[in-house]
Amino acid sequence: MEQFFERMMYRSRWVLAPIYFGLSLAILALGIKFFLELFHLLVDIVVLSEADMILVVLSLVDIAMVGGLLIMVMMSGYENFVSQIDLGKDEEKLSWLGKMDASSLKAKIAASIVAISSIHLLKKFMAAETVDNDKLLWYVVMHITFVASAFAMGLLDVLYSRVNQPK
Incomplete structure (x- = not known):
């Protein structure tokens, strides 16, 4: 009976797989939003003021950073909690893939949130x-709270x- 429960708990990690796949759909949505914003920027470039153009560009950078954060969470989370990603020998592999444990992922997420918050705050200013x-x-x-949390x-x-550390 114990072995049955242990196997079921271990196999339940696969419930996370569709969640990580769902993040790839969120990346697709971000990509669509990015190119819509870029299209509006290019169409309105003549009539936009410099400040408004900078705000749109900051929005594009913000979207790109959120996309990078999603990739990091999706790939590292899958590798850490579901299964190792097996790529063919001819396929390019991200240098950090398989090397980011939960602790380093947490640090990178915190740093990304601070960077995204910085861009958002700059847009507000x-x-x-x-x-x-x-x-x-x-x-x-709120931004100072994010910075302090990441530092802590x-x-x-x-x-x-x-x-x-081993002694």
């Missing part, structure tokens, strides 16, 4: 005349690794 000062303050507070997670990982 550039459109500051249309944003209420109280809202701008809350954006800054990194510090805790360093402390944890020092404590658990």
Whole structure:
């Protein structure tokens, strides 16, 4: 009976596989949104002010960073929690694939969230005349919270690794 439950628990990891595949569909949606924004930028480039153009470009960078974050979560999560990705010998393999454990994935996600938050905050500052000062303050507070959280997670990982080093 125990062996049955252990096997079922172990095999239940495959429930995550469609979730990771769903992230690939989210990447497809981001790609569509990216090219729609790029199309609007190119069509309206003559009438856009420099500030508005920079805001659109920042949105494109934001979409690209979220896409990279999704790839990282999708591929590393699948490899860490479901199954190793077996690519043919002729296929290109990402250098970090198979090398990112849950701890390093967490650090990279935190760093990506801080970078995405930075871009979002920069967009808000550039459109500051249309944003209420109280809202701008809350954006800054949230960004500082993301930065502090990422720093604290990194510090805790360093402390944890020092404590658990073989002596």
